[in-house]
Amino acid sequence: MGGQSGDNGFLARDCRSGRIAEYSSESGDLIKDSGSPGNDCSDSDVPYIGSGLVDLQINGVKGIDFNSCSLSEEGLISAAGYLLTRGITTFFPTVITNSVNNTRLILSVIDRACLASPLLNKCIGGIHLEGPFISRSDGYRGAHKKRYVRAPDRELFKSFQEASGGRIRIISLSPEWDNATDFIRICKKEGLLVSIAHSAASAVQVIAAVKAGARLASHLGNAVPLMLPRHSNIIYEQLANEDLYASIVADGFHLPDSFIRVVIKTKRRKAILASDATCFAGMPPGVYKAHIGGDVVLGEDGSLRMKGGKGLLAGSAKLLTDNVQQLAGNDLTDLSLAWYMASAGPARLINLKQTTGYDNQRDRVLFNFKNRKIFIYEVWKNGVSVWKSQRSAN
Ligand SMILES: [Zn+2]
Known part of the structure; x- marks a missing residue:
């Protein structure tokens, strides 16, 4: 060897x-x-x-869906085992907008699985809660269910954090809500990484959120409508903000090369990769049932599209390792930078060494x-x- x-x-x-x-x-x-x-x-x-790869945003792998109410401790352990074979030594299972009860249920399963498996406990750097405090607006909201979206709610978040055994370390929200800055300030005080995502916030609201402690723009360039105001829009405001990191999904389908180059040029060492992978990552090509509704087609090329959806993407089926390969293999960056964007870069942002003992x-x-x-x-x-x-x- x-x-x-x-x-x-x-x-x-x-x-x-x-x-x-x-x-x-x-x-x-x-x-x-x-x-x-x-x-x-x-x-x-x-x-x-x-260094081991660190995925700050992953929704599932190998048929194990981190957002399914049938998620089991065994499923999480086997997901972590598979991610290790791909060099992903730390991951943040991402729990998206759902009913209050389902959210608590899923969070508590992750907590129990971490308590049951010392290796899993080391691999899960924390939980990423994406929603429900995001935008209600179509286009920005993406596949999150509108009926569960709501304004930031301190008590509700507290109950989520309790259900997770205190494991929520990242929260993705939209600063467009009136009480968002107060909420962000509290989250920051509690040591959470606050990220902006699924957001129709104005320039003023983005700046206020960053002042209050938001540090990341999650999957920048995605979860926005097809048409945006040409100058002041949520993408430019987050790109231009020097204090914000940006994560991008470089699966070869979600973003064109030109956009990836712009993010890396503007964010420099604050540009990172996150897979945002669905549970279809690691599965053979075929047609699958998706819990977001309808069938999805996983192509030979690794694309994941709605069946009969005229090419409409249904999330990513590529893991973080594939994202690194996408950048380095297409000369968007050299290998060294691509690997950094998926390892030391995200580890530095989340302060992984101090909080979990991650040692690169x-x-x-x-x-x-x-x-x-x-x-x-x-x-x-x-x-x-x-x-x-x-x-x-x-
Ligand atoms: Zn998202």
Whole structure:
């Protein structure tokens, strides 16, 4: 496995610095830096090593839907196991707008699953609550059910946080509600990452939200109507705001390359990737029933569309690893930046090290990038090998 080295180690190339060093086969820890700066030849036999990927927004995987009332502890554990095989060592199951009872039910299942499985507990960085405090307006609201959308409600949120065992760490909302800034201030005080999403907020409201503590624009460029005011609109206001990070879904279908380039140019180190994957990610192509209503078609190319919907997208079926591949494989960024946008970038935003003990030196992924594709070879979580590919690294 990996480049040749001693019995207990292997050679790998740090995907950020390009330096070749020796790592422990057992823990993935750095043993000895070879002192070689490495050359930037991506076709080298020496595989890459990078920090574990961190997905701040994921709705399910492999048929396990994090928003289904039939979500089980076993389902979550097996979802985490699959994500590890793809190099995703930390994820934030995302619970979207639903009835109060269903939301509490799903949150409590996630809490129980974390209590039951120490590995899952380490992999789940927290829960991302997306809604119900979002826009009611069509186009902005996306697939969230209108009847459950409401203004920020402190008591309701408290009950959600209780049901989750205090695990909600990210909340996506719209600042267009009158009491939004007060609510954001409270969330920030409680250590939550507040994100703007599904929002028809004005420029003034976006600025006020950021002043109150909002730090992320989730899936920027999506969950907006097809037609927007040409100058002042929710996309430009969030792009222009220097204090806001932006997450983008780079699945190859949700955003054109030009938009991705603009986000990366304007946000620089504050541009990150989030998969927003549905439970169809990791499934073979075919026709599936979707809980949002109707059948969906998962194409050979990985696109997910409404059946008979004239090409209308039905969410993403690509994981964070695929998003990295999409950027690096299409020369939208180099590999180093694409990997950063899916690992250290989101980890820094959510302050993962301080809150969960995530250590980018101990959550590691050994992989290769050949013919514009990423191949995961081995994954370590907290210094323990949790998955190894059968295939030789070379
Ligand atoms: Zn959304």
